Amino acid sequence: MFDRERRTVVVVGAQWGDEGKGKLVDVIAERADWVVRYQGGANAGHTVHIGAKSFVLHQIPSGILHPGVRCAIGNGVVLDPDTLAQEIDELVEDGVDVEGRLYVSDRAHLVLPYHKLVDAESSASKEIGTTGRGIGPCYEDKAARRGVRVLDLRHPQRCRQLVERGVEHANARLAQMGSTKRVDVEVTVTLLERLAPRLLALSEDVGLMIHRARRQGAAVLLEGAQGSLLDVDHGTYPFVTSSNTTSGGAATGAGVAPTAIDAVLGVVKAYTTRVGNGPLPTEIEGALGEEVRRLGNEYGATTGRPRRCGWFDAVVVRYAARVNGLTGLAVTKLDVLDTLDELALCTGYDVDGELHTEFPGDITALEALEPCYQWMPGWKTPTSGARTLDDLPREARAYLDRVEELCETRIDFVSVGTRRDQIIGLDGRG
């Protein structure tokens, strides 16, 4: 992925999240000097399998699993200080050396206990199907200029005042929602007093660090969480997350100039999944949907929630390719489809007899549509041992060729299993 021209690369999910970004980042990070998370919070769970061990990383970039790679949590992330500390402790227990390799932007906002309570009590959060980790309320406070940032921990008095303001607002919201629960200033202040030394030891001006590293020729990977269709501006609003998951968010969320980005890799599953509520035009109902969920083990890494499964939607991915400026695709979980007799690719949407090939901004349009499918024969052969394109059955290659064509984006990687080595690299094809 990295070469002389491509030094700063963004990896984004190009569907509704859970595309297998963790694995791709893990594979690509081998050649990176820096891996930076740029948005989201502890709701995003990347799963990386190394040997017999599996690591679920919620906030720390999965690049941490490569010795020598430096990792940073950018200003665009909302950081849960408690789970960060736990995550670091777990990594250290598992023998991963974190010391001197992990940095946190001093501008990142903190997810505090009152954000989590507001999230848990909010019926709006339930309707959207959020993970209830306080991410949305924290981003709300950020936009309302009421947030607490990592750098505020340097000034205990100011930090207390900010917490007081946040708590006052949270309690007003709880009352408004009809909840009898209330939050307490001291709980949060005590938590922050306990965690401040650890957090401040990691805090840095991450944008500046990356800028300097880039000037010295470092290979920098900017790692997105969730997927493009969950972007607060470009996703299926309001069933979205609270941040910009797309590549524009990589620039603002890491503190890197947009002109510094050399390539954008979009990760997609060979089918589609979505967790939580909101439109999923190609959803597979009934037994076949269950079967795909079982084959793909489609249960959330953070919450264990079953994911809804659908056919590959080329309208969605072509849209994501445009919004992100994708320079390549990584298709994951091809092996999950190995046993199916036939597969469908969604090539457009039929709305009242009219063909639509562009993804609409108005999600009510998605309720009325019928997906137009191209059916393709299944390959009925295991693909998990394939390491080159030639190792794949003819039908699987035809399927991938059609994906490439419909999405107007070349495929750089095909992943055929959970392990690091189960990948076909097409990057570098002429």
Ligand code: GDP
């Ligand atoms: P992320 O948030 O985009 O990293 O995705 P998740 O970690 O939630 O989900 C990806 C899951 O799929 C993880 O358990 C991965 O180990 C697994 N996975 C990734 N690539 C493949 C693949 O090619 N085949 C199979 N069978 N599983 C994969």
